[in-house]
Amino acid sequence: MLSIDLNCDMGEGFGAYTSANDERVMPLITSANIACGFHASDPQLMARTVHLAAQHGVAIGAHPSYPDLVGFGRRAMELTAEEVESDVTYQVGALWAFCRAEGVALHHVKAHGALYNKAAIDLATARAIATAIRKVDSALIMVCLSNSAMVAAAAESGIPYVEEAFADRAYTRDGKLVPRSQKGAVLHDPATIAERVERMVRQQLVVAEDGSTVPLHPETICVHGDTPGSYEMLTAIRRRLEASGIALKAFSR
Numbered sequence: 001m002l003s004i005d006l007n008c009d010m011g012e013g014f015g016a017y018t019s020a021n022d023e024r025v026m027p028l029i030t031s032a033n034i035a036c037g038f039h040a041s042d043p044q045l046m047a048r049t050v051h052l053a054a055q056h057g058v059a060i061g062a063h064p065s066y067p068d069l070v071g072f073g074r075r076a077m078e079l080t081a082e083e084v085e086s087d088v089t090y091q092v093g094a095l096w097a098f099c100r101a102e103g104v105a106l107h108h109v110k111a112h113g114a115l116y117n118k119a120a121i122d123l124a125t126a127r128a129i130a131t132a133i134r135k136v137d138s139a140l141i142m143v144c145l146s147n148s149a150m151v152a153a154a155a156e157s158g159i160p161y162v163e164e165a166f167a168d169r170a171y172t173r174d175g176k177l178v179p180r181s182q183k184g185a186v187l188h189d190p191a192t193i194a195e196r197v198e199r200m201v202r203q204q205l206v207v208a209e210d211g212s213t214v215p216l217h218p219e220t221i222c223v224h225g226d227t228p229g230s231y232e233m234l235t236a237i238r239r240r241l242e243a244s245g246i247a248l249k250a251f252s253r
Helices: 022-028 043-055 081-102 113-121 123-136 149-157 190-203 230-243
Strands: 003-010 031-035 059-063 106-109 141-145 161-166 205-207 213-215 220-223
Touching: 003 022, 003 043, 003 059, 003 230, 022 043, 022 230, 031 043, 031 106, 043 059, 043 081, 059 081, 081 106, 081 123, 113 123, 113 149, 123 141, 123 149, 141 149, 149 161, 190 205, 190 220, 190 230, 220 230
Parallel strands: 003 031, 003 220, 031 059, 059 106, 106 141, 141 161, 161 220
Antiparallel strands: 205 213
16 A cells, blocks of 8 residues: 655744644654754753654654754754764754653654755765764664755665655755745645645655656655644645545654
């Protein structure tokens, strides 16, 4: 049976600011990427989010970013490969500890925001992320933008990886995500998004902003937790996929 993983970024509050959608969204997804403190979250929220994911049987991943709490990890930063490797190691290690305390396994690692976007086009950054993952635990799965430098780096490092597509983001003709600064970069209509996701899974392609067709190899589909209407999007996606006979399950090791 055809199957796909649905992932979402979770635990992206901080201090008095909470992730209002987490309790509603968690039952709808199969993998959670949990913020590790550099762009969002704090120790108490990390613990609560790991516990919530464990309650719902959701696969848990670390969601490391640039050290950019003020900019939510979405501002470009010039870090050396050694700095990226150390920052990712630090964040993965923190979430690993909370998983261990909860008695669940850490399943995968997915970079966040500007770090993800840089790794998609810059092999040195992608290699630094892959190296950190391999050194911490070579069984952890690296989540990579489909057809990007991340895929090459993960394969080169010998770590397991999956390719990712985005339900709620527009694509350029070369398979990259349209920058959030541009109009139309984030999609919002649940029905349109659900139809788009089914096409991604069945036909392994996405229509870019200019109308061209981009081939994909998606093993996991992301809906951003901070996108307005993420709960409605995920509900529509699940209904559409289940009605069409596509199973929802976490990608495996």
